[in-house]
Amino acid sequence: MAQQGLAGIRSHYPRLSDKEKKIADFILKQPETIVHQTISQVADHLDVADATVSRFCKRIGYKGYQALKIALAPEIMAPNDMLHEEITDNDDAKMVAEKIFQSNIRTLENTLQVLGENELEQAAELLLSARRAEFYGFGGSNMVAMDAYHKFVRSGVPAFAFPDAHLQLMSASQLSSEDVAFIFSHSGASKDAYQLLQTIKKSGAKTIAITGFPKSPIGQQVDVALHTSSEETAYRSEALASRIAQLSIIDALYVTVIMRQKDKAQASVEKVRNAIAATKM
Amino acid sequence: MAQQGLAGIRSHYPRLSDKEKKIADFILKQPETIVHQTISQVADHLDVADATVSRFCKRIGYKGYQALKIALAPEIMAPNDMLHEEITDNDDAKMVAEKIFQSNIRTLENTLQVLGENELEQAAELLLSARRAEFYGFGGSNMVAMDAYHKFVRSGVPAFAFPDAHLQLMSASQLSSEDVAFIFSHSGASKDAYQLLQTIKKSGAKTIAITGFPKSPIGQQVDVALHTSSEETAYRSEALASRIAQLSIIDALYVTVIMRQKDKAQASVEKVRNAIAATKM
DNA sequence: TTGCAATATGAAAATTATTTTCTTATTATG
DNA sequence: CATAATAAGAAAATAATTTTCATATTGCAA
Structure with missing residues (x-):
């Protein structure tokens, strides 16, 4: 069970069906879109059934759509480190x-x-x-x-x-x-x-x-x-x-x-x- | 609206109610737990209502519990970059x-x-x-x-x-x-x-x-x-x-x-x- | 101290989201 | 060509979340 976010999707890609590849393409192309979308929004956008998206998530190793979103989030958002903070005189x-x-x-x-x-x-x-x-x-x-x-x-x-x-x-x-x-x-x-x-x-x-x-x-x-x-x-x-x-x-x-x-x-x-x-x- | 993950929770902390502080403490103490839990599991664990957790999420600036989870994920998981992949002859x-x-x-x-x-x-x-x-x-x-x-x-x-x-x-x-x-x-x-x-x-x-x-x-x-x-x-x-x-x-x-x-x-x-x-x- | 307004909270209801099941279509193989 | 396996959609079932309503609590002013 290789759950590896975007890399995991890529490694499963050759074994996916046409519809599943369509879903994978969408995610790989713009992963930042799906993490804030419902499964129905994604399915409507791709003209596939909700169930197909859910099955895709399971196919690539996740419990479901929610688990996939959580796994993808770190790849599209940087951790909240210091945002371009300038060096100040108080810095050691x-x-x-x-x-x-x-x-x-x-x-x-x-x-x-x-x-x-x-x-x-x-x-x-x-x-x-x-x-x-x-x-x-x-x-x-x-x-x-x-x-x-x-x-x-x-x-x-x-x-x-x-x-x-x-x-x-x-x-x-x-x-x-x-x-x-x-x-x-x-x-x-x-x-x-x-x-x-x-x-x-x-x-x-x-x-x-x-x-x-x-x-x-x-x-x-x-x-x-x-x-x-x-x-x-x-x-x-x-x-x-x-x-x-x-x-x-x-x-x-x-x-x-x-x-x-x-x-x-x-x-x-x-x-x-x-x-x-x-x-x- | 300062949505800043764990740091955002900390900055809101002084203004939270007792129950809300209880929720904040739980998240701050072990954020890796909640990202894979339902709102009901969290509420049961803390002996608060589901609704209180939902309201807490809105209080600190998120659309709801789902949005909070997505925002926290990058802070507890490292991005899945290429794991020390060696350069191979096929690489462009x-x-x-x-x-x-x-x-x-x-x-x-x-x-x-x-x-x-x-x-x-x-x-x-x-x-x-x-x-x-x-x-x-x-x-x-x-x-x-x-x-x-x-x-x-x-x-x-x-x-x-x-x-x-x-x-x-x-x-x-x-x-x-x-x-x-x-x-x-x-x-x-x-x-x-x-x-x-x-x-x-x-x-x-x-x-x-x-x-x-x-x-x-x-x-x-x-x-x-x-x-x-x-x-x-x-x-x-x-x-x-x-x-x-x-x-x-x-x-x-x-x-x-x-x-x-x-x-x-x-x-x-x-x-x-x-x-x-x-x-x- | 009391009354009132504001806020917090839980339970229930309403809504939304996701997953599973059932049915049909498609594809591959013998 | 027939059959089995797989894929896919629609609907049903389930789960999860959010909102609403009712009640409790707290703070403030008179």
Whole structure:
């Protein structure tokens, strides 16, 4: 009896009837709707009988509709933790830590939500096929660019990054259309980063950016834009939350790339096997 | 209308009648009981009328008993996120990102839980009173050390960090008993970091470390040890989650330090004011 | 102290919501 | 094609919740 909320519904899905799948689709698509609805409202909306909804609940392991609603509630509502509470002068060190950690957690959650599926795929494919991948960032973002370089150089992708703004610009001007340039810019509007982007576009290289502002000049002009979503807070000395989200995106791209490389290596082995088999016929 | 689950019940408490307080006490004491009980079971258990329970729910801001149960559910049950699911070869880029992000979120949550209140205070006080604060890390942790340096140098604390292992060791040997050395080591057992710690202890400086393993040599020998708590996973090229937790701890310490500095500046102004007032008597 | 108004409470009635049962339709298999 | 199993809807039965009514209690003013 695997009662696992939304995940449980997904795991039962292949064994459901057409009507039951219709109910499952509705719940999976907008679970926040049903927890405040009666079984009759759901059934009317889907043009199924009340009894069918009740049976669906039992089918996936619950005592009934009420039990399903209680089980789903935690997945659609966050526990009542501190709602974006700002750090105040009365806070001791642990309370400061708690507020900062919660803010960083929210940023990761929000970023995951706005992260585009297509953009992730495109970015991974560009990095996979790049003759040369260069990572750029200014200020705190330069740390992320260096980190990306350390990561990707291990994947076999020819990766580069530069700790110095001048070196970044010089290398950018040497790129060509088979290269990929990856820019980290939280605001998407810094003069240095924008100027660099113009240089890169002149070189013909493909461009990827991670920015917190989709409508920013950089966010609008790159080939593939990935977005972070973080809070504005008063005590922030800098955008650490945004950088944490950037690091996580890079980690995801890196893992995707090495998995794809494994796939390619596998496919090459298959090709060699087939060629050998053909010569033996 | 402040509907705030358990917190909402607490805030209404002073204004409740005796019977209503009895209901509130029951819910506050064991909220996990009522979410699976009918209103009649609760009323019988407390020797009150069903109607009294229903009215209580309305009194504290809900539409009725059902709405209260749905609202309480998230506070007593954790969301059913993906339970430590490993990345598999079938995962597309978005699924990879989701698993990595969830893992990072869990690390932040777990780290916040194990973070010691006293240790945080001690670390902040040591940094505040340090004649000189030096940050050390090897491999990926060196990035965190450099980040800490960039942050603390802005606070006015005399802060230093070194991108090179050799420079780290040389500078460590120059410390004295009025200095603070801050070591980042995920395993707490790397030879380089341990050797560095022995050098620092000889110098008499106070030592702080952030490590994922409290029982490790470094975790056991420093004056103040702060702990991260992260998952072991198969796909991890490196401990990014751990580094994210380390960065968050540093951010919290940094904010605490600058707030304390503000307090001190305030206290100094008071002292000067008092001294002037005394000369005028 | 007494009377009155407001509030709280329980029991019963009314209403709503959910689940089960019965019947029919559909699908899969031999 | 016939039969058995399963799915689905409508209706009936049951359960749960809410509202109403009557009574009790408390607080306040005269």
